[in-house]
Amino acid sequence: MNRTLHAFKGGLKLASHKDQTRHIATRDICHPETLYLPIKQHVGMAAVPCVEVGQAVRKGELVARSQAYVSMHVHAPADGIVASLRDFPVIHPSGLQALCIELSVSERHDDDRLTARGANPADLMRLERHVIYDRIEQAGIVGLGGAGFPAHVKMHEGSLQHVDVLIINGVECEPYITCDARLMQEQAQDVVAGATLIRWLVEADACIVAIEEDMDDTRGALAQCKSDAFELIAVPAIYPAGSEKQLITVLTGLEVPSGSLPIDIGIVVLNVATVVAIYRAAAYGLPLTERIVTVAGDISMPGNIKALIGTPVQHVLDQCGGFDSATHRVLSGGPMMGIEILDPRAPITKVTNCLLVLERKLQPPASKACIRCGDCVPVCPIGLQPQQLFEASRSADVDEAQDLNLFDCIECGCCSYVCPSEIPLVHYFRYAKSSIESLDIDRAAADDARLRFERHKTRLSASESSDVDEQVSLADVSGLRVSELQNQVHDAIARARQRRKK
Ligand code: SF4
Ligand code: SF4
Numbered sequence: 001m002n003r004t005l006h007a008f009k010g011g012l013k014l015a016s017h018k019d020q021t022r023h024i025a026t027r028d029i030c031h032p033e034t035l036y037l038p039i040k041q042h043v044g045m046a047a048v049p050c051v052e053v054g055q056a057v058r059k060g061e062l063v064a065r066s067q068a069y070v071s072m073h074v075h076a077p078a079d080g081i082v083a084s085l086r087d088f089p090v091i092h093p094s095g096l097q098a099l100c101i102e103l104s105v106s107e108r109h110d111d112d113r114l115t116a117r118g119a120n121p122a123d124l125m126r127l128e129r130h131v132i133y134d135r136i137e138q139a140g141i142v143g144l145g146g147a148g149f150p151a152h153v154k155m156h157e158g159s160l161q162h163v164d165v166l167i168i169n170g171v172e173c174e175p176y177i178t179c180d181a182r183l184m185q186e187q188a189q190d191v192v193a194g195a196t197l198i199r200w201l202v203e204a205d206a207c208i209v210a211i212e213e214d215m216d217d218t219r220g221a222l223a224q225c226k227s228d229a230f231e232l233i234a235v236p237a238i239y240p241a242g243s244e245k246q247l248i249t250v251l252t253g254l255e256v257p258s259g260s261l262p263i264d265i266g267i268v269v270l271n272v273a274t275v276v277a278i279y280r281a282a283a284y285g286l287p288l289t290e291r292i293v294t295v296a297g298d299i300s301m302p303g304n305i306k307a308l309i310g311t312p313v314q315h316v317l318d319q320c321g322g323f324d325s326a327t328h329r330v331l332s333g334g335p336m337m338g339i340e341i342l343d344p345r346a347p348i349t350k351v352t353n354c355l356l357v358l359e360r361k362l363q364p365p366a367s368k369a370c371i372r373c374g375d376c377v378p379v380c381p382i383g384l385q386p387q388q389l390f391e392a393s394r395s396a397d398v399d400e401a402q403d404l405n406l407f408d409c410i411e412c413g414c415c416s417y418v419c420p421s422e423i424p425l426v427h428y429f430r431y432a433k434s435s436i437e438s439l440d441i442d443r444a445a446a447d448d449a450r451l452r453f454e455r456h457k458t459r460l461s462a463s464e465s466s467d468v469d470e471q472v473s474l475a476d477v478s479g480l481r482v483s484e485l486q487n488q489v490h491d492a493i494a495r496a497r498q499r500r501k502k
Pocket of ligand 2: 369370371372373374375376377386387390415418419420421422423
């Protein structure tokens with residue numbers, strides 16, 4: 001507890017509103033009759049369904065398979081029958097639908113029917129590391145703090161480089177959200193087991209479990225476990241201290257450079273619920289099929305509830321007292337970074353940490369102009385110029401937006417929060433990012449089409465001339481891009497390893 005803490009740029013001191021739920025034990029709810037499982041609940045490529053309509057599936061069975069390095073499996077959260085594969089409302093700022101597996105739930109089974117493989121971290125640490133990595137990947141675990149990045153990829157990248165510090169992030173800096181605080185109190189032994197296991201797995205020199213300074217109950221529960229596998233550090237409750245890069249700065253004084261990842265400076269950060277999910281996957285073979293969700297705000301039975309992935313938001317809210325959509329709106333996430341759920345039929349996913357019910361403003365504020373007061377600048381934890389980013393985003397000047405480091409924006413909402421003109425700055429930034437990403441995808445598709453056309457043309461002329469040598473050289477050329485790319489990746493990894501060794 002003597003570690004020197006550091007300040008990050010900007011940030012805000014916010015009212016926490018956590019007392020509404022943090023002292024209430026996590027509770028189960030009745031399961032819905034139907035679950036909707038989006039095939040993309042994570043960063044990366046969507047999984048591909050591996051079940052057919054009418055097929056009976058068992059709890060924990062694979063229903064959609066990862067098809068790429070950065071992708072993730074999806075499992076059935078309950079026994080049931082696949083009713084359809086169709087587009088369905090999902091939690092997304094655009095309100096667009098996405099492909100889901102509709103599962104008619106037949107009955108519920110308890111986790112303990114799944115094979116126990118030995119819950120003791122010491123037993124697990126006698127296995128080859130790749131066995132544990134494989135179990136994590138097979139369990140479909142993504143970052144449960146909201147990022148949704150596949151956990152096995154993050155840890156695999158960590159295994160390629162030296163890890164100085166493993167940070168277990170239990171800092172829920174957004175108001176209202178307490179699901180991780182409850183988890184750390186109620187499953188402290190699993191947090192400790194997970195931290196011990198993962199520290200060994202990524203061969204980290206040190207491990208820190210970070211919590212907020214006013215979380216006395218949590219501190220007490222973890223301290224009771226008396227583990228020397230990690231340091232328990234309480235950090236000041238300044239928003240967004242729980243954001244990955246800001247937490248690294250607070251704990252180590254280091255800054256992750258623009259465009260870099262924490263592992264580039266020898267640090268791996270994992271959310272505390274992710275750590276528990278990893279431990280349960282490694283020790284018991286449990287796939288990720290449920291999570292704790294905070295239900296808070298203007299609702300009669302707030303608390304933390306254990307929900308099956310795929311449970312409709314409406315069902316969860318009905319179990320917590322219900323809400324009136326005419327007078328209230330629901331956010332997925334907290335008041336700063338949350339996105340409005342436009343259709344409450346949308347299901348809970350692996351990254352849904354909070355459902356926040358807020359009263360609708362009777363009259364939405366008229367969008368006002370930027371008065372160039374500059375209030376948004378000092379609160380930005382990244383040191384960006386939000387008002388300039390706003391101008392670039394509004395005028396769709398993608399080059400200017402990228403020059404202003406739009407993609408470094410962590411969408412924390414600090415700038416919007418203080419803006420006297422109530423300009424929804426983050427909405428502009430999200431929209432600009434997704435527009436640029438779609439442009440990049442279009443450009444990549446156009447490049448790919450052009451390349452294929454050129455290859456086709458060259459093949460035609462090669463076959464016309466029946467020149468065997470030419471065909472051989474064409475095969476080399478077409479393979480060159482792939483092999484060049486592979487070489488570049490290997491070189492980059494080797495360079496990074498070398499850097500870390502110095
Ligand atoms: S939303 Fe982006 S620009 Fe605004 S304060 Fe946060 S990081 Fe800075
Ligand atoms: S706080 Fe709002 S009004 Fe002031 S400079 Fe920033 S965007 Fe403009």
